Amino acid sequence: MxxxxxxxxxxxxxxxxAWKLPDNTSTEFLDLNHWLTMARRCEEAGVDFLFFADDYGYPVVGDAIPANAIRGGVQFPKGDPTAILPALAAVTEKLGLVTTLSTMVEKPPMVARKMATLDHITNGRIGWNIxxxxxxxxxxxxxxxPLTDHDVRYEIAADHVDLSLKLWEGCWDDDGLVVDREAGVYADPDKVREIEHHGPHFSAKGVLTVPPGPQRTPVLxxxxxxxxxxxxxxxxxxxxxxxxxxxxxAAQIADIRRRAEQYGRDPGSIKCLxxxxxxxxxxxxxxxxxxERQTATKSLEDAAAAYAFFTGLDLSAMDADKPMxxxxxxxxxxxxxxxxFLGPNAPTVREILEEFQRNxxxxxxxxxxxxxxxDQAEEAIAATGADGFLVQPDHTGTFDSFLDLVMPELRVRGLVETDLPTMTLRERLLDTGTPHLAPEHPGASFRRDARTPA
Ligand SMILES: Cc1cc2nc3c(=O)[nH]c(=O)nc-3n(C[C@H](O)[C@H](O)[C@H](O)COP(=O)(O)O)c2cc1C
Structure with missing residues (x-):
């Protein structure tokens, strides 16, 4: 810890x-003011970052969207967070801004270009959830x-990240962008170069046209x-x-840290939230x-639709009294x-549905x-070795109750930093004192100085 x-x-x-509650504001998700207010409040309260989950999916069972998923607003409807982030960057200075881009949807040069641009316009406050x-x-x-097999999707993701890292780390020297009007030099050809990648799933030869931002690579x-x-x-x-x-x-965190060590990384360098x-x-x-009010908004049918979204499985068609x-x-x-929900003490299908309905x-x-x-959060941190929390919105769809009540208590107990200066998200989150990837991160090997020692 x-x-x-x-x-x-x-x-x-x-x-x-949650949206069914009268005081819930999540239905304003297409109103920019909703997000501007939220970002400003998060910044004022001193939280580290605001994260937008994203995906193109929604519940599908068999070959159809269940009507109750549409009626009940289960993982549906939604907008595109990357269209909202620049506006949030304009009204904040310190708050980290993190969003998801799926390695199955956007190709590496698209991710690299979008994230590099966001790194500039946020002054190094951007993160990519892979x-x-x-x-x-x-x-x-x-x-x-066709639906790509699960484990192959992760092989594709690794290849995707390798290529994205090459584009961020390998194309430009720090001083490659010159902008010397008198000499007529926009960028120095000796300091900008094409990378090559021949991976199992992606091939590329080319240059990232965006010069490096403060972090080069977004926080991953x-x-x-x-x-x-x-x-x-x-x-x-x-x-x-x-x-x-x-x-x-606790087991997941221990496993990630053990695997990180096998990859030659400092296991403590990965913040588990x-x-x-x-x-x-x-x-x-x-x-x-x-x-109680929150729980009453959710039906077992909603829970089945939510479960189908995450897993593609239709619990409502299974025997409720047996494990899956x-x-x-x-x-x-x-x-x-x-x-x-598998293994020796597997719950029944009904219990899974009830758990999904609750949590x-x-x-x-x-x-x-x-x-x-x-108190409860301190116990959870002690029991898991986690480094902090990704906080869910409250029943109003905002974070107001957490920001107003919990953040002051965390400060009193010295559990969070106070009054941090403006810095990049990487410096703020990882405490390594640098805006760039750690030297032992695989991305660091794609830097020019890593390839051709001076
Ligand atoms: C807090 C949290 C946030 C997540 N955000 C996303 C997200 O934005 N987009 C997404 O596709 N999956 C997200 N996931 C992961 C999915 O739940 C899902 O597990 C994953 O995409 C499929 O991988 P798996 O087969 O390893 O479970 C998130 C998971 C957690 C715990």
Whole structure:
């Protein structure tokens, strides 16, 4: 555990149920002011970053979208976060801005160009959440391609990240951009070069046309905790989003750190962030009442649609009184939320549905007043070795209760940094004192100075 916790805020479209509450604002997701207010509030409260989850998927069961997923707003509807981020960069100075781009959808030069541009316009506050993608069955249908096997998707992701890293790290020297009007030199041809890549899934020869931003490579996040997902995290991620009950989360973190060591990386250099639900109010009674109101918005049908989104599996067609049949459950869509419910003490299908109705993909929430939830959070950090939290929106669709009640309590206990100066997201999150990738990160080997020693 590090000295201070890292705190990110999580935004995800179509979290089931919550939008039905009268004071919930998540339905304003296409109103820019909604996001501007949220970003400003996060910055003022001193959290490290705001993260936008993203994907092209939605629940698909068999070959159709269940009507209740559309009616109930389960992982649907949603917009494109990368269209919103530049506006948030303009009204903030310190807040990290992180979004997902799937390695199955956007090709490496597209990711590299978009992220490099965002690195400039955020002054080095951008992060990329690398995923192979939730809702893959829906996404594959939408793009008119066959569903790629799960583990192959992760091989593609590794090749994708290698090429993206080459583009960020290998094309430009730091002083390649000259802009000397008198000499007529925009960029120095000796300091800008094409990279070549011949990987198992991607080939490229070319240059990234965007000069390097303050971080060069965006801070690399990863989410997706199946075994190949953990391996991808261990090789490339600088921070990981994880959601599970405490014992499972502790095991996932230990596994990622063990694998990181095998890749020659410092296992402590990967910030493992636990997706945490804080149901907090002035009093415990109020918090419990909010929890009840929230739970009442979600039906078992919503839970089945949400489960189908993550796994492609239709729980409503299985025997409710038995655990999932591992053969039936051998899906090629997401695996984290399948593996979680298999094994010796596997719950029944009904219990899985009830768990998803209560908590979706998250572990159990922290409930109570500010002191109580921080006590519970401290226990979770001690039990898992996590480095901080990715905080779920509260019942209003904002983070107001966390920012107003929990952040001050974290400060009082010295659990978060206060009044940090302006810096890049990498410096802020990783405490390494540099805006660039650590020397032992695989991306560092693509730098020119790494290839041709002076
Ligand atoms: C906090 C958190 C945030 C996530 N954000 C995304 C996201 O934005 N997009 C996405 O496709 N998957 C996201 N995931 C991962 C998916 O839940 C899913 O596990 C993954 O995409 C499929 O990989 P898997 O087979 O390893 O589970 C997130 C997971 C967690 C825990």
């Amino acid at each position: 590090t000295a201070s916790w890292k705190i990110g805020m999580f935004q995800c479209a179509g979290l089931m149920g 995923v192979t993608g939730a809702g893959q069955n829906a996404s594959a249908r939408l793009f008119g391609i 996040f990863q989410a997706g905790a199946s075994a190949p997902g953990r391996d991808l995290a261990a090789k490339y991620a600088e921070a990981v989003f994880l959601a599970a009950e405490v014992p499972a989360l 636990m997706a945490g639900t804080f149901i907090v109010a002035e009093t415990e009674e109020e918090a419990r009442a909010i929890r 049949d591992p053969i039936v459950a051998s899906t090629q869509t997401g695996r984290t939320n399948v593996e979680r 979706n993909v998250m572990g159990a929430p922290f409930i109570g007043n500010a002191q109580q939830v921080v």
